[in-house]
Amino acid sequence: MRSPDPRYQIGYGKIRELAELVRETGAEKIIFDNPLKPVQSYNIAKETGVEAIDRFQLILEIFVKRATTTEAKLQIQLAKLKYELARAKEKVRLAKMGEQPGFMGLGAYEVDVYYETVKRQIQTINEKLKKIRRKRVLHRERRTELGFPMISLAGYTNAGKSSLFAALTEEEVPVDDALFTTLSTTTRLVKFAKKKFLLTDTVGFIDRLPLTLIEAFRSTLEETIYADLILLVVDVSEPINVVERKLAVCLETIHNIGASSIPIITALNKIDLLTEAEIKQKVDSLKEKAPKPVPTSALYKINIEQLKEKIADTLRNYVQASFSIPLTNEAMPFISWLFNRADVKEIKYSSNMAYVTFEAVPWFAEKVKSRVEELGGKIENFRQ
Numbered sequence: 001m002r003s004p005d006p007r008y009q010i011g012y013g014k015i016r017e018l019a020e021l022v023r024e025t026g027a028e029k030i031i032f033d034n035p036l037k038p039v040q041s042y043n044i045a046k047e048t049g050v051e052a053i054d055r056f057q058l059i060l061e062i063f064v065k066r067a068t069t070t071e072a073k074l075q076i077q078l079a080k081l082k083y084e085l086a087r088a089k090e091k092v093r094l095a096k097m098g099e100q101p102g103f104m105g106l107g108a109y110e111v112d113v114y115y116e117t118v119k120r121q122i123q124t125i126n127e128k129l130k131k132i133r134r135k136r137v138l139h140r141e142r143r144t145e146l147g148f149p150m151i152s153l154a155g156y157t158n159a160g161k162s163s164l165f166a167a168l169t170e171e172e173v174p175v176d177d178a179l180f181t182t183l184s185t186t187t188r189l190v191k192f193a194k195k196k197f198l199l200t201d202t203v204g205f206i207d208r209l210p211l212t213l214i215e216a217f218r219s220t221l222e223e224t225i226y227a228d229l230i231l232l233v234v235d236v237s238e239p240i241n242v243v244e245r246k247l248a249v250c251l252e253t254i255h256n257i258g259a260s261s262i263p264i265i266t267a268l269n270k271i272d273l274l275t276e277a278e279i280k281q282k283v284d285s286l287k288e289k290a291p292k293p294v295p296t297s298a299l300y301k302i303n304i305e306q307l308k309e310k311i312a313d314t315l316r317n318y319v320q321a322s323f324s325i326p327l328t329n330e331a332m333p334f335i336s337w338l339f340n341r342a343d344v345k346e347i348k349y350s351s352n353m354a355y356v357t358f359e360a361v362p363w364f365a366e367k368v369k370s371r372v373e374e375l376g377g378k379i380e381n382f383r384q
């Protein structure tokens with residue numbers, strides 16, 4: 001019930017306890033759920049010897065780790081600079097007082113110079129973003145030129161996305177270096193129901209997302225969610241009103257970023273924490289709202305097979321095709337290119353021809369078809 005201490009946010013006694021805790025545990029950073037003023041971060045760092053950040057800064061750090069596209073990176077930088085700008089004066093003043101974790105490298109700056117620099121950087125980023133947005137309308141096509149169906153895991157933070165990712169990637173397919181470098185660090189090639197898929201773990205939804213971070217979140221999510229299927233993970237062990245609210249936010253966000261035409265399967269996760277009766281009750285009240293629900297436990301691997309079947313069943317729009325091409329100088333690089341980017345089922349050679357059977361998503365198969373024809377080959381059995 002006390003008002004926050006202007007120097008540390010928490011009282012001085014607690015700060016001493018915190019410093020002790022940092023020493024005992026070897027903690028590298030302190031994270032506050034409440035917003036911290038620069039002076040408070042500064043004072044806490046001084047008393048404890050480690051950097052103190054708040055929720056906003058933590059979220060930024062998570063986004064920075066996850067973003068791979070230029071747009072997402074710029075959006076994050078923008079949010080960061082705006083945040084800096086609001087705190088510029090105080091931060092520069094504090095930085096001049098001495099080197100503390102989180103306040104380094106600012107010492108030489110005069111307030112006005114710093115302020116102007118940040119403002120100019122914001123302007124530059126805004127212009128870059130405008131350019132990207134203009135282009136993006138044209139660039140809505142795939143970011144990765146791959147023939148495997150892509151599945152993106154989405155959902156609130158802590159829902160179990162990464163656990164489900166782990167459960168589904170147990171039979172990970174090793175990929176060669178060329179493909180590996182085009183995949184993001186959170187994407188794996190997996191195989192089930194005799195098909196290969198690319199599975200991507202994505203950044204989690206966060207409650208009370210600061211307004212200035214909404215754009216950064218969207219563009220970070222956008223880049224990963226353009227998939228052939230969204231696997232939406234919901235923690236159903238939470239009270240039903242919380243589950244419903246979070247589910248609604250997820251569906252709305254998917255709609256808002258223009259991904260509503262992508263099929264969704266909902267993993268109603270953490271059922272191991274519920275009784276049979278509770279599971280039934282929750283599944284019943286969610287079945288109208290959650291697209292294609294499957295109750296799961298990522299942790300105890302319950303219903304993972306059922307989930308895989310449903311995924312394979314939903315992703316039926318791949319094409320299987322066979323073609324024959326003459327073995328010219330261009331044919332071999334083309335075949336190895338295809339081998340890395342689609343599910344090649346069979347290759348046979350005769351003295352002057354190659355016969356290939358592969359599976360891929362429709363747009364990719366079309367691309368292969370025209371290339372085969374360019375190379376003087378013939379495509380057969382092109383069927384969905």
Ligand SMILES: Nc1nc2c(ncn2[C@@H]2O[C@H](COP(=O)(O)OP(=O)(O)OP(=O)(O)O)[C@@H](O)[C@H]2O)c(=O)[nH]1
Nearest residue numbers: 156157158159160161162163204269270297298299
């Ligand atoms: N009981 C139970 N716990 C689970 C299950 N799945 C995940 N968890 C736990 O829930 C916590 C969060 O799981 P993660 O897989 O890291 O969740 P996430 O959605 O990837 O979270 P972010 O990456 O932060 O967005 C961990 O402690 C998991 O062990 C489950 O099926 N049952």
Ligand SMILES: [Mg+2]
Nearest residue numbers: 161162163201
């Ligand atoms: Mg995760």
